[in-house]
Amino acid sequence: MSILVTGATGTIGSLIIQGLANAGAEAKALVRRAGNRKFPAGVTEVVADLTDIASMRAALSSIRTLFLINAVTPDExxxxxxxxxxxxxxxxxxxxxxxxxHSDKFTNVPHFTGKYTVERMIESHDIPATILRPAYFMQNDLMVQQTIQSYSVYPMPIGSAGISMIDARDIADVAVAELLRRDKATSALERIILELTGPQPLTGTSVAKIWSSVLGHEITYGGDDVAAFEGQLTSYSPGWLAYDMRLMMAGIQTFGMHSSEGTTAKLQSIMGHPLRTYEDFVRESVAGN
Known part of the structure; x- marks a missing residue:
């Protein structure tokens, strides 16, 4: 039996596939089209689509453990x-x-409420699962790195409530650890929920200061205008997605994204290494640009 990873070509899924391969696990990568991505040695490619019942029945028929991630889509x-x-x-x-x-707080944000609905199914049917609840990915800011470096502005309207951004690599490391723990267990394990956050809360202003320090010149925070943010996204994203992201940013400005006490220590114990900091992420991003 093996571990099936959905979203295997995405940011998180590809990291999980690599982590499972490094651990010597029998991993299967679910893809919609064959041959578009080269996977690590030992990883089996499985062609299926989450909206195609027959292909998913076949994909799920010979596995022991499942990693489920859904892209932000209208039918998520x-x-x-x-x-x-x-x-x-x-x-x-x-x-x-x-x-x-915080999917229970961001009740007007479509993809947050969608994920909360999925959590309710997992709970109501007592499905043996680990529910991972990540905060804002540090890697989201790669989309605006060129803007930061070219125009000296950090444009993400994340506000001042504070968000404990987490590196996607840390999310993947926790996911791999949980997949292996469940896969190796002799029987189904109890359901648990893990909040995934970085080591410190950040604001728009503090993020701009980190970029300033790394780049060696002043980067300013672009402000909290979520309407302007939506307008910028609409130029290269579907309108429904741009509006969803606008609502998310408004929620971040209101609630922030904070972890419960003891989360950092728990995550570091699971991963076996310290959480990556935003400054480390920025330095690596700039060095690799």
Whole structure:
């Protein structure tokens, strides 16, 4: 039996595939089209689509453990609930699901509420799963790195409530640890929830200061205008997605993204190494540019 990773070509999924391969696990990478991505030695490519029932039944028929991640799409909830139902049908009792932090607070944000709905299914059907609730990914800021360096402005309107950004590599490391723990267990393990946050809360102003320090010249924070942020996203993203991101940023400005006491120590114990800092992320990003 093996571990199936959905979203295997994405930021998180590809890191998880690599981590499982490094651990010598029998991993399968779910892709929609064959041959578009080279995977590590020992990883099996499985062609299926989360919206295609027959292909997903086949993909789930010979695995022991499932990592489920859904891209932000209009049918995200349908994809997730269908996959979980098919997993139950196949008798799979080892699941790691990537949700989002504070999904119960950001009730007007479509993809947050969608993930909260999926969590409710996992709870109501007592599905043996680890629910991972990550905060804002540090890697999201790679999308605006060129803007930061060219125009000396940090444009993400994250406000001042404070968000404990987390490096995608740390998310993947926790996911791999949980997949291996569940896969190696002799029977289904109890359901747990893990908040995934970075080592310190950051604000728009403090992020700009970090970029200033690394780049050696002043970077200013672009401010809290979420309408302007939506307008910028609309120029290269679907309108529904740009609006979803606008609502998310407004929620971040209101609630922030903070972890519970003891989260940092718990995550570091699971991973076996310290959480990566935002400054480390920026330095690596600038060095590799």
């Amino acid at each position: 909830v349908t994809q997730a609930l269908t996959t979980l139902n098919l997993a139950r049908e196949a008798g799979i009792e080892r699941i790691v699901y990537l949700s989002v932090i």
